[in-house]
Amino acid sequence: MELTSLGLYSQAIIVFAALVLFTSFVMLAQPRIQPLIYTFAWQGLLLAVVTALVALVSNHPHLYISAALTLVLKVGLIPWLLYRLSIRLNMNYETESITHPSMLLLGGAGLVVFSYFIAVPIVHLSGLATRNTIAVSIAVELLGMLIMIARKTAMAQVIGFMSMENGLFFAAVVSTYGMPLIVELGVAFDVMVASIVFGVFFFHLRDSFDSLDVSHLNGLSETDEAMPLPEAAEVEQP
Amino acid sequence: MMMLEITLLAPLVGGLLLAFTGHRALAGWLNVATGAVTFAASLALALDVFDHGARLSAGRMFYIDAFNVYLVTLTAFVGMTTSIFSRPYMRHEVERGRVTDRRMRLYHSMYQGFLFSMLLALSTNNLGIMWVAMESATLTTVLLVSLYRTPSSIEAAWKYFVLCGVGIAQALFGTVLIYFAAENRPGGERGDTLLWTVLHDTTAGGLDPAVVSLAFVFLLVGYGTKVGLVPLHNWLPDAHSEGPTPMSAVLSGLLLNVALYALVRFKMLVDASLHMELAGHLMMGFGLLSFVVAGLFLHRQHDIKRMYSYSSIEHMGLMTFAFGIGGPLATFGALLHMTMNSLTKSAIFVTVGYASQIAGTQRIDRIRGLIRTQPSVGWGLLIGTVAIAGFPPFGVFISEFLLLMATMKSWPWLTIPLLFGFGVAFAGLFRHLQPMVFGEPPAGQKPIQANMLPVAIHLALVLWLGLSLPTFLSGWFEQATLLISGAALR
Structure with a gap:
């Protein structure tokens, strides 16, 4: 694949795809909450731009709707919601200590290589999708998962979740020019509801555990000694 | 096909009504009535399909065949009997002070919302909508798992949400790949290839084997999380043990089935194309x-x-x-x-x-x-x-x-x-x-x-x-x- 043989717009798609991947890496190692939210918004914006470009190149006008949807949801509503929550919960200046950040980033790089590997059988079928964009979309999804696994605050996990969804959306756009509109609307609806439910959970977590550090959540497990039941007193019948 | 619409609309309307009246004394009965209407309609639908064979609704939105109609009936039946149980049980919980009025409204409306999304996932013809319905099944039940607001119930709900969210995202990727394989099959027409009927009848066997096997791995991980397959099962015991008991009954009796249903549907597609x-x-x-x-x-x-x-x-x-x-x-x-x-x-x-x-x-x-x-x-x-x-x-x-x-x-x-x-x-x-x-x-x-x-x-x-x-x-x-x-x- 000769990069120079592609049209200008197709080259632009690849550049923006690379930037989307870059934002994923930034999120992976960003310990502070507020910049994390901003980076997530940037990723959404880049995604919207790529979608609009693909719409332009491929003559699929319904992709403009997807791009607009992304813009409203991923750049506007969800980051705004998370930002508001971070202020309400007084954690906008909190930093999370990431254990072994360099290992984490190396692991992320490994995931990118792995994505290129699994993209091989897909690429030969596709007209528009270049190897780069498909692999990037898989990588963004897997990196989102890595964020959820490696990070300990609830906020970072939510952002990892949403970033995974970004990767999936990106995969649909570059491989099949987006899903049918009704499915895309349904997915967008689910994502919106999910972000609201996550917001509700932040308050529950803070009320019960006094922090949003989900590593406190380790009460339920399979142990041989009797389970600690903090609510045992409450369960007793009057 | 009227019966299908009633089967789907009854829980939707019931859920909306219960969102406002769920704390009243009569709400338990309204819940039971909604369940009964749903079950009656699903039974009529089942008889209809049994007599006349598979049905495709206008606009190809819904598809009912022998496989899913019996699951629709089973879902409606267990939904109804569990709502009969839930009425006195939840009243007892309110008397013990474990649940407030607001949460009763949430509980009742989400109970019906959950049944609606299950029935939608079963009856839809569109594999994308099936995913959307499976995800909304998680969303409707996650706040019910934490209904008692105890620390362990919140922990259980968080695990449930995050694990199922991650899992189901893999299933969406698998669905995208199937769609991709169907759109790019040699010599086929484009469009509508996310519809089960189109995929199964006209594209069967023509999908690219490499892409389809990759897709099935993602689908197995995704829907397998919801089925509760080891080693993706961690959320399941937590969510079942910490939520209110009627919720455990429907999660265990219905949600897992529907997730397995989704998996089997995809297996039918994959088998046709893979020759192994x-x-x-x-x-x-x-x-x-x-x-x-x-x-x-x-x-x-x-x-x-x-x-x-x-x-x-x-x-x-x-x-x-x-x-x-x-x-x-x-x-x-x-x-x-x-x-x-x-x-x-x-x-x-x-x-x-x-x-x-x-x-x-x-x-x-x-x-x-x-x-x-x-x-x-x-x-x-x-x-x-x-x-x-x-x-x-x-x-x-x-x-x-x-x-x-x-x-x-x-x-x-x-x-x-x-x-x-x-x-x-x-x-x-x-x-x-x-x-x-x-x-x-x-x-x-x-x-x-x-x-x-x-x-x-x-x-x-x-x-x-x-x-x-x-x-x-x-x-x-x-x-x-x-x-x-x-x-x-x-």
């Missing part, structure tokens, strides 16, 4: 692993609802294994087992709910002497557990026997781990059950007001189906078997 048994082998492996591991975990439980949720994992593993084997006999057995497990397991969870209200705790070592305190609950738990452990003459015995036979026919060596699993699970259930039912009741343990009607109906059905499978039902299963495995029984 990749999908079947993967499902067999994960299924057998879940079956054995969950059986072993049964021994280590201290919480009664956790114990029975491991039993659910075990049975879902068995069904996944059977669908993986794939012949007509195994498929027939798996379909039968799906029904039996749903009916028995939801009956058990209802009984467990009463048992833990009697004892005031869910800890197994504090639940004692149920038969002496309240014979109906004690016997219900005993008979339910006997049924789920696979004793004759209950229906679970028949389906497990069929599955064993199918295994012996096609994979003789695998009957050994299968029999081992049955034995381990049996021992795991009964070592805990014995003292709970027969032991000495603690001083001052009083009976509660319990409506055992749903339990009685479910267990009677399981017994009846174990003694004689009625012709219309077996005809139905045979149709579905033909559809899934591509070959008729016998």
